[in-house]
Amino acid sequence: MAEVFDVAVVGAGPAGVAAACRVAERGARVALVDEGFRPGGQIYRHREGRAPAAIGEWMARLARLKVDVIHRTAVHDALRLDGKFQLRAESVHLEARKIVLATGARELLLPFPGWTLPNVFSAGGLQALVKSGLEVAGKPVVIGGSGPLLLPVAATLAKAGAKVELVCEQARRASLARALPWLARSPRKLAEALSYQAAFGPSRYRTSTWISEAIGTDRLEAVVTNSARRVSCDFAGVSFGLVPNVELAVLLGCELRDGFVVVDRRQQSTVPGVFVAGEPCGIAGVDGALGQGLVAGDAACRDVTVTADVEAARGWYEYKPPPLLRSFALRHEVLELARADTVVCRCEDVRLSRFDPEWSAREAKLATRASMGPCQGRICGPALDAILGYGADCVRCPAKPATFESLLIPEDRK
Amino acid sequence: MADSVTIRVDGREIRAGSDTTVAVALINAGVWTFRTSVTGEPRGPVCGMGVCFECRVAIDGVEHVRACMEPVRDGMEIDTGG
Amino acid sequence: MDAIVVGAGIVGAAVGEALAADGLAVTVLDAEFPGAGTTSAAMGHVVVMDDSEAQFALTGYSRRLWSERAAELPPDVEDECPGTLWVASDEEELEHAVRRSHFYRERGVEAEVLDSAALEKAEPNLRRGLAGALLVHGDRVIYPPNAARRLLSNAVVRGALAERRVRVEAIEPGRVRVNGSWRETAIVVNAAGVGAPELTPGLAIEPRKGHLVISDRYPGFCRHQLVELGYLKSAHSAGAESVAFNLQPRATGQVLVGSSREFVGLDRSTNRRLVGRMVRRAVDFVPALAALSVLRTWVGFRPSTPDNLPFIGEVDEGVFVAAGHEGLGITTALGTARLLADLVAGRVPEIDPSPYSPLRPMPEAQHG
Numbered sequence: 001m002a003e004v005f006d007v008a009v010v011g012a013g014p015a016g017v018a019a020a021c022r023v024a025e026r027g028a029r030v031a032l033v034d035e036g037f038r039p040g041g042q043i044y045r046h047r048e049g050r051a052p053a054a055i056g057e058w059m060a061r062l063a064r065l066k067v068d069v070i071h072r073t074a075v076h077d078a079l080r081l082d083g084k085f086q087l088r089a090e091s092v093h094l095e096a097r098k099i100v101l102a103t104g105a106r107e108l109l110l111p112f113p114g115w116t117l118p119n120v121f122s123a124g125g126l127q128a129l130v131k132s133g134l135e136v137a138g139k140p141v142v143i144g145g146s147g148p149l150l151l152p153v154a155a156t157l158a159k160a161g162a163k164v165e166l167v168c169e170q171a172r173r174a175s176l177a178r179a180l181p182w183l184a185r186s187p188r189k190l191a192e193a194l195s196y197q198a199a200f201g202p203s204r205y206r207t208s209t210w211i212s213e214a215i216g217t218d219r220l221e222a223v224v225t226n227s228a229r230r231v232s233c234d235f236a237g238v239s240f241g242l243v244p245n246v247e248l249a250v251l252l253g254c255e256l257r258d259g260f261v262v263v264d265r266r267q268q269s270t271v272p273g274v275f276v277a278g279e280p281c282g283i284a285g286v287d288g289a290l291g292q293g294l295v296a297g298d299a300a301c302r303d304v305t306v307t308a309d310v311e312a313a314r315g316w317y318e319y320k321p322p323p324l325l326r327s328f329a330l331r332h333e334v335l336e337l338a339r340a341d342t343v344v345c346r347c348e349d350v351r352l353s354r355f356d357p358e359w360s361a362r363e364a365k366l367a368t369r370a371s372m373g374p375c376q377g378r379i380c381g382p383a384l385d386a387i388l389g390y391g392a393d394c395v396r397c398p399a400k401p402a403t404f405e406s407l408l409i410p411e412d413r414k
Numbered sequence: 415m416a417d418s419v420t421i422r423v424d425g426r427e428i429r430a431g432s433d434t435t436v437a438v439a440l441i442n443a444g445v446w447t448f449r450t451s452v453t454g455e456p457r458g459p460v461c462g463m464g465v466c467f468e469c470r471v472a473i474d475g476v477e478h479v480r481a482c483m484e485p486v487r488d489g490m491e492i493d494t495g496g
Numbered sequence: 497m498d499a500i501v502v503g504a505g506i507v508g509a510a511v512g513e514a515l516a517a518d519g520l521a522v523t524v525l526d527a528e529f530p531g532a533g534t535t536s537a538a539m540g541h542v543v544v545m546d547d548s549e550a551q552f553a554l555t556g557y558s559r560r561l562w563s564e565r566a567a568e569l570p571p572d573v574e575d576e577c578p579g580t581l582w583v584a585s586d587e588e589e590l591e592h593a594v595r596r597s598h599f600y601r602e603r604g605v606e607a608e609v610l611d612s613a614a615l616e617k618a619e620p621n622l623r624r625g626l627a628g629a630l631l632v633h634g635d636r637v638i639y640p641p642n643a644a645r646r647l648l649s650n651a652v653v654r655g656a657l658a659e660r661r662v663r664v665e666a667i668e669p670g671r672v673r674v675n676g677s678w679r680e681t682a683i684v685v686n687a688a689g690v691g692a693p694e695l696t697p698g699l700a701i702e703p704r705k706g707h708l709v710i711s712d713r714y715p716g717f718c719r720h721q722l723v724e725l726g727y728l729k730s731a732h733s734a735g736a737e738s739v740a741f742n743l744q745p746r747a748t749g750q751v752l753v754g755s756s757r758e759f760v761g762l763d764r765s766t767n768r769r770l771v772g773r774m775v776r777r778a779v780d781f782v783p784a785l786a787a788l789s790v791l792r793t794w795v796g797f798r799p800s801t802p803d804n805l806p807f808i809g810e811v812d813e814g815v816f817v818a819a820g821h822e823g824l825g826i827t828t829a830l831g832t833a834r835l836l837a838d839l840v841a842g843r844v845p846e847i848d849p850s851p852y853s854p855l856r857p858m859p860e861a862q863h864g
């Protein structure tokens with residue numbers, strides 16, 4: 001027998017934690033499901049007992065409340081069943097009257113020669129590994145790609161003792177300057193940006209710069225920049241922005257616009273009872289995610305309008321991020337870094353020369369096997385869309401690899 | 415390291431902090447190649463968050479386990495196929 | 497002489513290739529892209545079947561044609577020749593296996609019966625205690641989407657034109673309508689799969705939906721295409737939905753699991769309950785499957801006919817049909833194409849075409 005929750009929240013990042021807390025505070029029965037082995041999601045990732053203050057506050061709030069936190073559980077299917085929702089994961093089928101999807105985002109990775117070498121990570125990936133104890137003290141590292149994420153990543157590395165040799169931002173200085181008025185409206189953001197720079201030294205941050213090649217035989221030894229500068233390094237973290245994780249929303253039939261889930265002011269998607277908070281409905285940053293999580297949690301457990309305090313909690317989120325993100329618009333040069341023999345689909349080792357610009361994502365998949373591997377196209381799909389305009393492939397269950405056993409319907413399990 | 419565990423990677427014993435992941439433990443021990451790709455290239459972790467599946471290893475005989483999502487446990491047997 | 501082939505699935509692509517080889521000026525049109533339809537969803541088991549003499553004739557002929565060109569297929573067609581193990585659960589099914597082995601051998605198809613111990617050795621992951629199996633040698637596995645692309649590119653090499661994103665709205669003798677205007681042609685071949693009845697009204701083809709589930713790579717997990725002998729009972733049972741154990745080793749080391757059958761029109765959603773039943777059936781035969789990792793499920797629509805035989809032949813002056821291949825169109829595409837090209841050219845085909853005539857009388861539909 002599956003348990004029935006009032007609300008099930010998927011994803012224990014800021015948005016999901018906030019939503020779950022809010023639901024519990026309203027006295028409803030709530031489950032918080034996450035694939036990781038500790039709540040916190042990407043930004044709040046930490047090692048036991050070493051959580052920074054801001055995280056600590058939320059974690060304490062979560063711990064005080066009656067929330068069923070279910071870790072190490074990847075929801076691979078979501079469907080409507082008898083007027084309820086069912087979330088399916090490897091070992092549990094959860095049922096809930098309402099659901100909140102707070103599934104966050106992944107990074108946009110673009111292929112460039114050498115990007116598949118061991119020790120070339122995504123920027124957030126390198127940060128995550130450092131937060132889980134990767135030893136970088138005294139080691140030279142290079143951060144590259146684009147977007148506001150590069151700064152905190154470089155700062156984390158610097159604080160862990162790494163020698164941050166270079167932070168390559170592909171956008172032009174002039175383009176970034178256009179984001180300044182927006183940043184100025186949010187003094188906290190500005191202060192944050194400055195403190196990051198201070199952490200690794202402003203002179204290391206280069207605009208109009210990108211890694212054009214990673215060099216090494218069985219692992220990274222150096223990177224070469226677009227100005228032909230060779231920088232020796234042990235680790236590199238490279239990513240070009242964020243891609244929302246909308247797979248579960250798509251399985252549930254939620255409408256998307258420009259790749260994001262369409263939500264109303266209560267964070268409800270076009271499917272009644274399915275609320276979405278954080279990155280899947282717009283790249284909003286931590287504060288936005290927290291605010292949206294509170295709104296979603298509130299709305300999911302009460303069929304009334306969202307309360308004023310929660311509205312206020314949305315805070316600066318109303319200053320939509322697009323102006324900032326536009327500043328980081330990708331230049332054609334970084335979309336053209338891959339060579340004919342550069343692997344684009346890392347699961348299936350499909351190289352750039354195999355792709356025909358005339359194709360769609362679906363035709364490319366069928367013809368080359370690109371996106372048929374275990375990442376299910378999460379890495380090469382957005383890359384191929386960025387460089388060849390293939391669009392998105394359709395989502396099928398399981399939305400994450402799962403065992404055959406977990407596809408059995410409960411009454412059929414032995 | 416206050417708390418540490420011992421795990422075996424391709425038969426070699428390594429020590430790791432008890433609150434870390436298999437991915438971190440391997441890299442800290444100088445193991446960068448986690449798997450060999452379908453055309454024979456060395457690959458290691460990329461996303462650190464369970465998305466890219468590049469960090470797959472066999473753990474205690476179970477294939478295709480993501481090392482970045484797996485906390486270390488004392489006595490774990492890890493096989494990178496290398 | 498000009499010919500327009502409507503549909504670039506495996507059947508249309510093969511027909512295009514055969515007509516181009518005969519020197520016709522062929523154009524192959526597809527509403528989407530080559531292999532986008534049912535062909536994109538198929539297991540790619542190239543299998544000799546013995547439901548009826550006519551089915552045997554076409555599958556046997558076609559399998560021979562696939563094996564003759566094995567050497568020239570590019571690696572991305574993933575052609576392999578693992579043979580088929582028809583697994584018998586009990587003595588009754590094993591007797592059936594023996595009868596089938598005689599049928600095959602009398603007709604020159606290499607087949608042998610394995611006892612319980614031999615089966616265990618041949619496929620260690622099958623559950624213990626099965627009665628035995630019929631091993632049919634020479635059955636193949638290919639990757640259908642790229643097989644279709646390959647056949648079409650062979651056609652193009654022989655001078656054919658292939659056009660994508662061109663939907664044909666109507667077919668008449670001597671012409672087809674595209675975007676409201678007519679394109680003239682001497683010969684038209686309707687190879688539109690489940691879409692064929694829209695262009696040839698009255699053609700008794702109905703979509704029969706099937707689900708497939710594919711695993712991550714586990715090289716060596718199984719070595720033959722495995723099908724339960726009870727398959728024929730369930731596959732052709734008149735019931736609304738059925739599942740059968742069907743497990744295929746892919747060249748990639750992946751395991752592909754089928755099969756389900758249901759009549760629900762062109763509904764593309766995943767029927768989780770039916771997938772659950774299908775997987776249950778597979779796990780009953782191969783217990784170790786339970787722990788393998790699944791990467792994707794998908795659905796496809798078999799173009800099914802009331803007597804389980806395809807429609808291959810002329811329906812009107814210069815208007816031909818090559819459609820309705822149900823669950824065997826990957827296998828029978830090559831035989832179909834030869835047959836059709838022979839009929840167009842007025843040659844005597846290698847096998848008797850009359851059982852596949854689109855004008856043959858039809859039994860009553862088997863389901864409600």
Ligand SMILES: Cc1cc2nc3c(=O)[nH]c(=O)nc-3n(C[C@H](O)[C@H](O)[C@H](O)COP(=O)(O)OP(=O)(O)OC[C@H]3O[C@@H](n4cnc5c(N)ncnc54)[C@H](O)[C@@H]3O)c2cc1C
Pocket residue numbers: 362365366371372373376394395396532533535536537538539540638639640641710750763764765766791792793794795
């Ligand atoms: C032999 C073989 C091996 C394969 N191996 C792999 C593999 O290793 N890994 C892998 O990922 N794939 C594999 N595939 C599957 C492939 O990715 C496709 O899913 C499959 O070919 C079906 O193709 P499709 O595009 O028609 O179906 P799908 O891609 O499943 O869907 C096609 C259409 O259906 C629509 N649709 C999708 N879901 C729904 C829904 N729930 N409700 C309504 N409409 C929906 C979509 O919008 C799309 O237009 C393999 C296919 C074959 C034939």
Ligand SMILES: Cc1cc2nc3c(=O)[nH]c(=O)nc-3n(C[C@H](O)[C@H](O)[C@H](O)COP(=O)(O)OP(=O)(O)OC[C@H]3O[C@@H](n4cnc5c(N)ncnc54)[C@H](O)[C@@H]3O)c2cc1C
Pocket residue numbers: 502503504505506507508525526527528529530531532533534535536537538539540541542543662663664665687688689690691692695705706707708754795796797798799818819820821822823824825826827828
């Ligand atoms: C789950 C499943 C498993 C299967 N496994 C096997 C197997 O193992 N072995 C085997 O032999 N067979 C198998 N089959 C059967 C096989 O897939 C089909 O018989 C075969 O693909 C039919 O090919 P086709 O070319 O007739 O149809 P399709 O591949 O559907 O091609 C028809 C084409 O026509 C186009 N079209 C349709 N209407 C129009 C129009 N008006 N204008 C222009 N173009 C149009 C479509 O876009 C499509 O590309 C399987 C089928 C399913 C569903």
Ligand code: FES
Pocket residue numbers: 125458459460461462463464465466467468469470480481482483
């Ligand atoms: S590093 Fe990407 S899944 Fe582990």
